Amino acid sequence: MFHSGLWAVFARRRLGDQAVVLTYHRVIDEQRRPRPDSNPGIIVSADTFDMQMRALRDHLNPVSLADFHAHVEHGKPLPPKSCLVTFDDGWLDNYEVAFPILQKYKIPAVVFIPLDYIDNNIMFWQEEMLMWLTTLLSAGDADSLQRLASLLNKHESAASITIHDIRAHVVAMKDSSDDVITEALQSLRQELGKNGEPAHYNRYLNWQQVKEMRTAGIDFASHALSHRILCRMSDERCREELQQSRTLLEQQLGEPVRAIAYPNGDHDERVMRKTREAGYTLAFATTSGLYSQADEPLSIPRMNVHENNSRDKALFLCATINLL
Missing domain, CATH: 3.20.20.370 (Glycoside hydrolase/deacetylase)
Structure with missing residues (x-):
């Protein structure tokens, strides 16, 4: 064409x-x-x-x-x-x-x-979780692979786990609550982060x-504060994410901010209404x-x-x- x-x-x-x-x-x-x-x-x-x-x-x-x-x-x-x-x-x-x-x-x-x-x-939870899980895969020893298999619920096929399995697991975690995701990350940090973070480019x-x-x-322009999905938040938390991100960015830039991109793109009528109330006129x-x-x-x-x-x-x- x-x-x-x-x-x-x-x-x-x-x-x-x-x-x-x-x-x-x-x-x-x-x-x-x-x-x-x-x-x-x-x-x-x-x-x-x-x-x-x-x-x-x-x-x-x-x-x-x-x-x-x-x-x-x-x-x-x-x-x-x-x-x-x-x-x-x-x-x-x-x-x-x-x-x-x-x-x-x-x-x-x-x-x-x-x-x-x-x-x-700090990192987005997706990148951090993938980083820690990939560390186990890269180690390659039997104990690391068995631990990885347990985390991915693939107990019977530890030796055949690939990066695609890890990515699929991280994608599936998007449907979990913030509390579940936070708890999973804290567990990985405690277990695998004793010697510091692996080298990465997620800054x-x-x-x-x-x-x-x-x-x-x-x-x-704004992408909210925490990059967590606005649709899952309480009215108060959603309002805070929208308003404070705009206020802080205006303070840093010294100019009005009227545009936002919804984290992960997720939005509904409630989020759109609160976005308008927070002073945004464009939302992507x-x-x-x-x-x-x-x-x-x-x-x-x-x-x-x-x-x-x-x-x-x-x-x-x-x-x-x-x-x-």
Whole structure:
């Protein structure tokens, strides 16, 4: 479709009155860094990201958060084939790897940051749990594998456990309560962390890096405080996550913050109502699709980008306009 010219025809038609919002998480230079403990579905390699930003510059019209906000709230027209680049979570690699590439191609972007993780050394529970469980797998001895099998409820097949089994276990844990997840992590830390953490690359931005990127034109917005799912919280806790994250970010940046990306994309009518009450006028989800001005501004769809759905230019550009 791309090489025949049909992509350009579809792009004009599909994006005539719509915009595409792309979701990135991690951009990894794997030749320089140890492999991170993140799901492959949130990782793009540095070379792939460079290709993608060049493709956006050449074939679409990247816009800033301010431009997108003016379009959504005030009806200001966007250029044809508009695209907004977003990052969730505020990973350190956004600064070390993605930021120079964005500057290279002069691509505006917005990073949604969970305030509890900025400028400290804690990890998301998914990455930490996968890190500890992978440590047992890497040890390879019978006792470690048997302990891992017990944790994964695979008692009869300890020797055949793979990284895919561990990833599946972590994904399944997403349905558990916060208390269950916290207890499981504390147990792993006590059992396996006696000699410190294994080497990893699961860190987040600090405020100096945030402010440097902001000075260079990268926008920042809220991703709540704890990155826990808002739908599962009490009214009071949900309100606190929404309001305090916005207040703290405004204090650090010295400018209004009116946009948020829901942690994990999860939201419902209650969360949307509280998001509006907390002063946000834009809220980004993880549902796939294109955005038109008739859509709900507190449930903006986005296209998730990762290595497997975007490894070459044609595939990436087809994915951006929801053709795959």
